[in-house]
Amino acid sequence: MSRWPPDNNHRRFRDARFTQTTLKTGGGSIAISGQAGADIDLTATLTAVPAALVNSFQPDLGAEGTISGSVSAKGTAAAPSATFKIVFASASVAASRNAGLGPLAIATDGTLAGTALNLKGHITGAGGLAIDVAGTVGTAPGAPLNLRVTGGAPLALGNAQLATRGAALQGSLNLDIAISGTSSAPKFAGRVTSQGGGFVDPATGIVLRDLQLAASVSGDRIVVEKLHALSGDGTVSGSGSVGLAPNAGSQSTSP
Numbered sequence: 001m002s003r004w005p006p007d008n009n010h011r012r013f014r015d016a017r018f019t020q021t022t023l024k025t026g027g028g029s030i031a032i033s034g035q036a037g038a039d040i041d042l043t044a045t046l047t048a049v050p051a052a053l054v055n056s057f058q059p060d061l062g063a064e065g066t067i068s069g070s071v072s073a074k075g076t077a078a079a080p081s082a083t084f085k086i087v088f089a090s091a092s093v094a095a096s097r098n099a100g101l102g103p104l105a106i107a108t109d110g111t112l113a114g115t116a117l118n119l120k121g122h123i124t125g126a127g128g129l130a131i132d133v134a135g136t137v138g139t140a141p142g143a144p145l146n147l148r149v150t151g152g153a154p155l156a157l158g159n160a161q162l163a164t165r166g167a168a169l170q171g172s173l174n175l176d177i178a179i180s181g182t183s184s185a186p187k188f189a190g191r192v193t194s195q196g197g198g199f200v201d202p203a204t205g206i207v208l209r210d211l212q213l214a215a216s217v218s219g220d221r222i223v224v225e226k227l228h229a230l231s232g233d234g235t236v237s238g239s240g241s242v243g244l245a246p247n248a249g250s251q252s253t254s255p
Contacts, residue, residue: 015039026050028066040080042073051091062094065103085109100160102126108133115140127154128172138182145186147179155197162201171197177217188217199229208236 015037023030028048034041051063069086088106096104102125110119120134135147155169162168177190197211208229215224221241228237 018042025053028068036073038077040073040075040077044071046070046086051088060094062092062097064093065089065091079114080112081114082112083110084112098160099157100163101157104129112139115143123151127156129153129157131175135179142182142184145179145181145183149175149177149179149190151175155194165201165203167199167201167203169197169199171195171211173213187219189219190217191215192217192222207231 015035017035018032021032023032026049028046028050030049031045031047033043036042046067046069048066048068051065051067054063055061066089067086068089069084071082071084071086073080073082075081086106086108088104088108090103091106092101092103104123104125106121106123108119108121110117112118115138117137117139118135119137121132123129123131123133129152131149131151131153133147133149136145137147138144152172152174155171155173159168171194174193175190177188177192179186179188181187192213192215194211194213197213199206199208199211201207208231210230212226212228213224214226215222217223221243223241224239226237227239228235230236
């Protein structure tokens with residue numbers, strides 16, 4: 001008995017071939033060439049693709065900005081490998097805007113081999129925000145994380161939550177954090193420091209100057225080793241810990 005369709009015809013039916021195919025996407029475009037199917041040899045070039053396209057699938061995401069770059073994929077559908085270089089300009093989502101975070105510039109490149117995504121990225125934003133992320137992320141459920149996050153972020157990012165009372169933070173926060181575990185159960189280790197910042201709260205009359213902070217991150221808690229600031233003619237200091245997990249609570253002490 002003969003088989004229908006023959007294997008070679010069946011394979012051709014499943015494959016999609018592109019010869020310098022260009023798809024228009026809003027004000028941007030995606031140029032595709034190569035083959036995608038059981039075997040993959042595909043190259044895509046993205047030019048100013050609107051991030052808002054993903055909002056059709058998840059409207060509450062509220063993505064804004066444009067995405068440009070290139071992606072090259074090879075191998076098979078069962079075991080693909082890829083390289084990518086992506087720039088996300090004026091990047092934001094609804095959650096980041098609600099938190100008072102302005103548009104970001106995100107540049108990332110890396111490779112995908114099996115279920116391991118190796119990447120490095122650089123994130124910049126207003127107020128001196130500059131964060132580097134590098135390491136490996138597993139794409140399969142329960143796969144391990146191995147990431148390093150370094151850089152600085154303005155303390156003013158917390159001002160959106162303080163705005164109703166007119167309070168404000170100034171200065172910057174320095175980060176050096178390693179992330180391990182899995183995406184569903186991440187583990188953190190590293191340090192968070194700040195020097196020379198300040199805090200003003202008109203509602204209480206509190207004015208803090210020359211804020212000094214040193215904290216370690218371990219497991220699911222931030223342990224504040226040093227918190228010191230000038231207030232009027234005196235000083236304010238304290239220590240304690242804050243849980244990173246929801247409802248973890250906090251503990252504080254002051255000499």
